Amino acid sequence: MASDEILRTHLQELRRGTVVVASLVALQHPDYGYALLQRLTAHGFPVDANTLYPLLRRLEEQGLLTSEWNTEESRPRKFYRTSEAGEQMLRRLLDDLAAVQASLTALIEGAPR
Amino acid sequence: MTTLTDRYLAATLRSVPAARRAEIADELRASIADMVDGRAADGVDAVTAEREVLTELGNPAQLAARYSDRRLQLIGPQYYLAWQRLLILLVSSIPAVVGVLVGAIEATVSDNPGGAIGAGFSAAFNVAVQIAFWVTLVFAVLERVGTPLNLPEWTVDQLPDEPVERDVSRTDTCAAIVFLVLTIAFLPWQQFQRVIGDGDRLPILDPALWASWLPVLIAVLVAGIGLEIAKYRAGRWTWPLVGANAMLNLAFAVPASWLLLTDRLLNPDFVARFAWLRDGGVDLVARISVVVTVGITVWDVVDSAVKARRAAR
Numbered sequence: 001m002a003s004d005e006i007l008r009t010h011l012q013e014l015r016r017g018t019v020v021v022a023s024l025v026a027l028q029h030p031d032y033g034y035a036l037l038q039r040l041t042a043h044g045f046p047v048d049a050n051t052l053y054p055l056l057r058r059l060e061e062q063g064l065l066t067s068e069w070n071t072e073e074s075r076p077r078k079f080y081r082t083s084e085a086g087e088q089m090l091r092r093l094l095d096d097l098a099a100v101q102a103s104l105t106a107l108i109e110g111a112p113r
Numbered sequence: 114m115t116t117l118t119d120r121y122l123a124a125t126l127r128s129v130p131a132a133r134r135a136e137i138a139d140e141l142r143a144s145i146a147d148m149v150d151g152r153a154a155d156g157v158d159a160v161t162a163e164r165e166v167l168t169e170l171g172n173p174a175q176l177a178a179r180y181s182d183r184r185l186q187l188i189g190p191q192y193y194l195a196w197q198r199l200l201i202l203l204v205s206s207i208p209a210v211v212g213v214l215v216g217a218i219e220a221t222v223s224d225n226p227g228g229a230i231g232a233g234f235s236a237a238f239n240v241a242v243q244i245a246f247w248v249t250l251v252f253a254v255l256e257r258v259g260t261p262l263n264l265p266e267w268t269v270d271q272l273p274d275e276p277v278e279r280d281v282s283r284t285d286t287c288a289a290i291v292f293l294v295l296t297i298a299f300l301p302w303q304q305f306q307r308v309i310g311d312g313d314r315l316p317i318l319d320p321a322l323w324a325s326w327l328p329v330l331i332a333v334l335v336a337g338i339g340l341e342i343a344k345y346r347a348g349r350w351t352w353p354l355v356g357a358n359a360m361l362n363l364a365f366a367v368p369a370s371w372l373l374l375t376d377r378l379l380n381p382d383f384v385a386r387f388a389w390l391r392d393g394g395v396d397l398v399a400r401i402s403v404v405v406t407v408g409i410t411v412w413d414v415v416d417s418a419v420k421a422r423r424a425a426r
Contacts, residue, residue, distance in 0.1 A: 033140065034147035050170045053144055054179035057137070075147070078140045 019047050019055065021097065024082050024090040027065060032077040056080055064089055117163055118145050124173035129180050137180055145170070188252050195262060196252040203244045205342065212237025213335055220328045227301045230331070286345040290338050297334050300327060316380045326368050333364045350421035359414045366410040373399040373406075 022045045026036055033053050040047055059065045064086035070079050082090065122142060126134050145166055152162035170176055178185050188196050216233025255262070303317040318327070340361060344354050372378040376395065384390045390398070 032147070033144045034151065038151070048169075049144070049148065050176050050179065053141065054176070054182075057133075057180060058182065075143055076139065077143050077147075078136075 015045075017093075018097075019045060019051070020059070021090065021093050023052075023055065023059065024064065024086050024093070027080050027082045027086075030068070030079045030081040032070070032079050036080070059086070117167055118142065121145070121167050121170070121173060125177045125180075128174060128177040133180075184256075186256070188249070188256050192252050192256055192262065195264060196248065200245060200248050203248065204241050207244060208237040208241040209335065209339065211240045213332060217328060217332065220323070227304060229328070230297075230301055281345050281348055281350075283345065286341050289341045293334050293338050293341070297331055300331060315383055315386065317383050318378060319380045322372070322377070326372060329368065330365060333361055337361050337365075349424040350417050351424070352421055355414070355417045355421045358417050362410045362414055366406050370403045370406055373403050 019040070022040055022043070023036065026039055026043075031039065033056060034049075036056075037047065037049060037052055040052075056065065060067055060080065064083060065080045066083045067078050067080050070077050122138055122145075125141065126138055129137055145163075148166040148169075149159065149162045152165060153159055157165070175185065177183075212233040215236035216229050219229035219232045300318070304320065304323070305314055306317070307314055340354065340357055343357075344350065347354060369378070376399070378399075379390075379395065384395055387394070
């Protein structure tokens with residue numbers, strides 16, 4: 001169906017930026033790639049592995065995440081955590097998300113601005 | 114033993130910057146192992162799980178591009194319009210000019226008119242391919258390097274003067290160009306044709322003309338194609354186009370009529386082959402052809418002038 005395809009594209013567009021926000025929130029508790037993937041999926045943010053792993057590296061390069069190798073367990077894993085800069089950025093993003101929601105609600109209810 | 118995962122990692126890391134390769138390798142290997150374990154916990158056997166995980170991660174080249182933040186496109190939206198415009202500008206002008214020049218020069222230095230036309234077309238084609246390749250290569254490099262083009266920003270002042278109401282439709286232009294191309298193609302064809310005459314090669318037009326008037330007529334026809342394109346781009350007849358059209362019409366009709374009336378157009382062997390042509394038919398054919406040629410020429414020039422006047426209002 002063409003309309004299914006269109007819906008899928010629009011949903012994808014709508015969701016694109018929210019993965020970054022969700023990751024910054026979730027990584028306030030340090031975690032490694034696969035575990036984060038599981039948590040995001042469980043909380044209704046389905047994301048592809050081949051999108052998330054490169055994204056984590058990019059956020060780290062932008063200074064929004066810090067990372068640390070954990071070698072205590074049998075398998076060495078890279079743990080990411082939201083940095084101070086990441087926290088600041090997250091607040092701005094959440095404010096904007098709330099603003100979008102508020103604007104939409106106002107638009108839906110037809111309240112004059 | 115090399116596992117699928119090893120091969121997948123090797124394929125992915127090949128196109129990741131060397132400085133980050135080792136760390137990405139360690140992390141990706143751990144992630145793949147975690148994903149395989151996750152599936153094994155759901156009761157999938159290890160071999161199938163590994164295949165499924167690697168399939169899910171997808172083409173290694175694509176994953177590597179995501180790691181290195183490379184875009185998978187030859188020319189992106191930043192450069193596309195500039196690339197397209199430059200390419201159209203160059204390919205629509207230079208190959209035709211080069212082709213005509215090469216063809217004309219070849220025709221003057223050799224006795225092989227068919228070969229000259231071939232050389233012209235082949236030169237034009239080669240030039241077009243070269244232009245397309247090099248322009249695209251330069252833009253692809255710009256895209257990779259990320260050079261700013263520093264083109265002036267688009268402004269409303271660049272809008273066309275008026276909404277173009279097309280007097281000249283694409284269909285008309287295409288039909289006219291096809292007709293011109295067929296006419297050009299007819300000239301070499303008639304030289305080598307075996308359809309008329311008993312299976313022998315029997316040129317219809319006098320082969321001696323290849324050294325004199327036929328290249329001129331071909332050049333006029335090629336210029337006619339250029340005129341059609343210019344007319345289509347303008348969207349309507351303008352006075353300069355009317356002038357050019359009148360010149361081209363005269364440049365074709367005058368030599369053609371003169372050749373017809375002085376009995377130099379048709380191949381004497383061709384005339385000799387057919388009794389009714391021999392017995393005065395040639396003069397009749399020539400007269401009718403001249404009248405038709407002059408009629409079409411006058412009508413075409415008047416028609417273009419009328420349309421230009423209407424469009425100018």
